[in-house]
Amino acid sequence: MPPAKRETxxxxxxxxxxxxxxxxxxxxIDPRDxxxxxxxxxxxxLHGLKISPDLDIVTYTLAGIVDEAKGWGYRDETFxxxxxxxxxxxxxxxxxxxxxxxxxxxxxxxxxxxKSLSDAAESIRVALGVKTSILPMCDESVPTMIDTAxxxxxxxxxxxxxxxxPVVRRIRFDGADKARPAKGVLEAIRDADRILICPSNPLxxxxxxxxxxxxxxxxxxxKERVVAVCPIVGGKSLxxxxxKMLAELGYEPSALGVAKLYVDFSGTFVIDSADKEQANDIRxxxxxxxxxxxxxxxxxxxxxxxxxxxxxxx
Ligand code: FO1
Numbered sequence: 229m230p231p232a233k234r235e236t237x238x239x240x241x242x243x244x245x246x247x248x249x250x251x252x253x254x255x256x257i258d259p260r261d262x263x264x265x266x267x268x269x270x271x272x273x274l275h276g277l278k279i280s281p282d283l284d285i286v287t288y289t290l291a292g293i294v295d296e297a298k299g300w301g302y303r304d305e306t307f308x309x310x311x312x313x314x315x316x317x318x319x320x321x322x323x324x325x326x327x328x329x330x331x332x333x334x335x336x337x338x339x340x341x342x343k344s345l346s347d348a349a350e351s352i353r354v355a356l357g358v359k360t361s362i363l364p365m366c367d368e369s370v371p372t373m374i375d376t377a378x379x380x381x382x383x384x385x386x387x388x389x390x391x392x393x394p395v396v397r398r399i400r401f402d403g404a405d406k407a408r409p410a411k412g413v414l415e416a417i418r419d420a421d422r423i424l425i426c427p428s429n430p431l432x433x434x435x436x437x438x439x440x441x442x443x444x445x446x447x448x449x450x451k452e453r454v455v456a457v458c459p460i461v462g463g464k465s466l467x468x469x470x471x472k473m474l475a476e477l478g479y480e481p482s483a484l485g486v487a488k489l490y491v492d493f494s495g496t497f498v499i500d501s502a503d504k505e506q507a508n509d510i511r512x513x514x515x516x517x518x519x520x521x522x523x524x525x526x527x528x529x530x531x532x533x534x535x536x537x538x539x540x541x542x
Contacts (some may be wrong), residue, residue: 237538238420239442242433243270243285244299245459246426250360251535252530253424259359263416265443268345268364269372269401269436272384272497274322275300275313276412277332278339282333282433283349283364283386284331292355299467302327305458321389344520346410363416363436365408373400383432396476399431404439409446417446422485424537425456427522429470431477438493447493455537456494457522458483463501466523484509493517496542498522516542 237257241250241264254261264286271280281300288294289303295303305325314320322535324332335348344367353362372383377392386392428434440446447454463482465471471481479485483503487510490497497515499506500522507517518540524530 234261235256235421235538236261236419237422237424238265238416239424239426240265240428240434240437241282241286241426242267242428243282245305246282246428246433247285247289247299248458248524248530249424249426250286251289251527252524252532252534254360255527255531256534259290262530263361263363263420264413265363265413265416265437266523267348267433267436268366269370270383270434271369271371272382273317274324276476277287277324277329277336278345279322279324279332279336279364280345280349280364283345283362284328284352287349287353287356287362290358290362291359293356293471295330300327322384326416334465344410346412361412361416363412364410365413365443366410366440367535368403368407370404370407370436370440371402373401374398374432377389383469387469392472395499396473398479399473401436401439404436407440409440409442414442416441416445417450419483420450421453422538422542423447423450425453425454425490425494427459427466429459429468429473430486431473431479444493451493452495452542454494455496455498455518455540456486456490457498457537457542458486458500458503458532460486460503461500461523482506487513487515496540498537498540 267282270282285300295301309326310320338348345364374381374386375398377396459466474481483499483506487497491513498518504519510517520536
């Protein structure tokens, strides 16, 4: 009998929350069968360097070099350069480590040499020995801007400098209307056997990817193959300020609330056992619902959720 055809998987991802699941997937399938489309709305230019936090978080995680306690940056990192930069009066609220800076210098140099963000992401992936394809959502700069009671802030200013404290009034993906999906993004959605929406913030991690013209439509065309994992469990975010942001923008911070944001392009919605009473209301939206443990504190839990997602019937 010929061997069963291996499934290919495309995942849409933000940073820290998504990486836990990606690590699990990486361990239960052949990493070459996985393609990750990554949010770049968090990208920021600091000290003249282009920083792409979510691309780096995903790449460092899959390379096994990430600081697992923080979920970003290198493990055992030092911050000597940042201290010197601060001595020159430069901002130091965004913690760029010494090893991490090499990534940003390399990426910025490639861009200055006329290469694209995709080229830089590919170069970093290959150099770090990651076999999974990692694609930015687009090559253009599309910064996520958060309109707050304190005025409009870049997403990193809102999240890191202001610790997600200001009340959010509106979110804007600056320049998204003129962006185009990066090379390989639409093909990865069109050709995958299974498309996973990672348990990332629906508004500021998955939202920017969906705002790139053509991506949401491509997902809608594959709706029956799209499986979304809910990032809210028991009304609380698995990671970061999703719950607070959803509530402030008038969305329900619950599994049902997130399901409503994804219903047009996602055929299956995966919720945690803690939210099982919401399964019927989500089914009424027209989605299939899977109830499994989605909290990933341990390596085994990451693998377990990954295994449920790659085996579930769509
Ligand atoms: N997050 C923080 O909370 N504080 C930081 O100083 C910080 C620095 C940083 C540097 C490089 C990088 O790739 C990520 C970094 N992050 C930091 C994480 C990042 O702000 C967010 O977690 C993501 O943008 C959201 O996915």
